[in-house]
Amino acid sequence: MVTAERLSSSAQKTAASLSVREGRELARQGRFSVQDILYDVPGVTAPNSSVAPSLGGSDSQGGGIIIRGIAANPGGGGAGTPLSGSSTTAVYTDGVYEGIGGDYDLQRLEVLRGPQGTLYGRSATSGVVAIYTTDPTFDRVTGDMSLQFGRYSQHRVSGAVNVPLSDEFAIRAALVREGADRGYRNGKGDAFDR
Numbered sequence: 001m002v003t004a005e006r007l008s009s010s011a012q013k014t015a016a017s018l019s020v021r022e023g024r025e026l027a028r029q030g031r032f033s034v035q036d037i038l039y040d041v042p043g044v045t046a047p048n049s050s051v052a053p054s055l056g057g058s059d060s061q062g063g064g065i066i067i068r069g070i071a072a073n074p075g076g077g078g079a080g081t082p083l084s085g086s087s088t089t090a091v092y093t094d095g096v097y098e099g100i101g102g103d104y105d106l107q108r109l110e111v112l113r114g115p116q117g118t119l120y121g122r123s124a125t126s127g128v129v130a131i132y133t134t135d136p137t138f139d140r141v142t143g144d145m146s147l148q149f150g151r152y153s154q155h156r157v158s159g160a161v162n163v164p165l166s167d168e169f170a171i172r173a174a175l176v177r178e179g180a181d182r183g184y185r186n187g188k189g190d191a192f193d194r
Contacts, residue, residue, distance in 0.1 A: 017113040019044075023106030023134065030148060032103055032156065034065070038129075041111050043068045065089040067113050070126035090116070090124040093131045097121070104158045105174035107134045136162050136170035154180035 019041045031037050038046040047064035064072065070088050091098050109131050116124035145159035160174035 016116075017043075019111045019113075021109045021111075023108055026106060026109070027146060032158075034103065037103060037109060038065065038111070043113050044111055044127075065091070065129060067111070067127035087123050088125040090120050090128045091131070092120070092128065094133055097123075103131075104176045105134050105160045105172075107132045133174070134160065134172065136164070136172035138164045138167060138170050140164065150180070152181040154178075 026037055035046045038044050045066040067089050072087050112128040114127055116128045120128045141163050143161040148156040156178040158176040160172060162172045164170040
């Protein structure tokens with residue numbers, strides 16, 4: 001089920017150029033950065049992770065994501081021209097434009113290619129990246145955790161916990177911590193460091 005047309009329907013019955021990535025599959029593959037998540041989506045180029053480290057909550061709407069070769073509008077001045085650098089890709093997190101969100105605890109990610117301004121507004125000229133985080137469940141306490149380690153002390157720890165408080169109220173919290181060394185360490189100045 002996808003919500004590309006603002007209503008739940010099967011992906012096969014949706015009249016849009018659509019790619020869907022399931023959160024469990026992305027987590028299983030260790031794909032957490034923007035580049036990794038959007039790597040194999042046809043017609044989409046993701047920026048370097050140092051430019052836009054996460055899908056949601058970044059300072060620049062769209063985070064430099066290019067869909068079908070249409071990048072941010074450079075602007076050119078004049079009447080009716082969008083502001084310089086305005087994004088052509090809208091990013092929504094749980095239905096909120098460029099909402100507070102992250103690239104972890106994802107239920108699914110939908111990429112709609114082509115103009116989507118009718119349903120998603122002005123900044124959806126090239127397309128939309130719609131992020132859906134995992135919803136709380138009401139039947140039982142659940143949790144998960146993921147640890148990743150790499151070169152230069154690179155690490156990523158993420159986890160989520162779901163606690164139902166009643167039949168109609170539940171809390172789900174998801175956290176992530178990641179980091180790495182800078183890649184170069186100053187030595188102590190002895191012969192081995194020269």
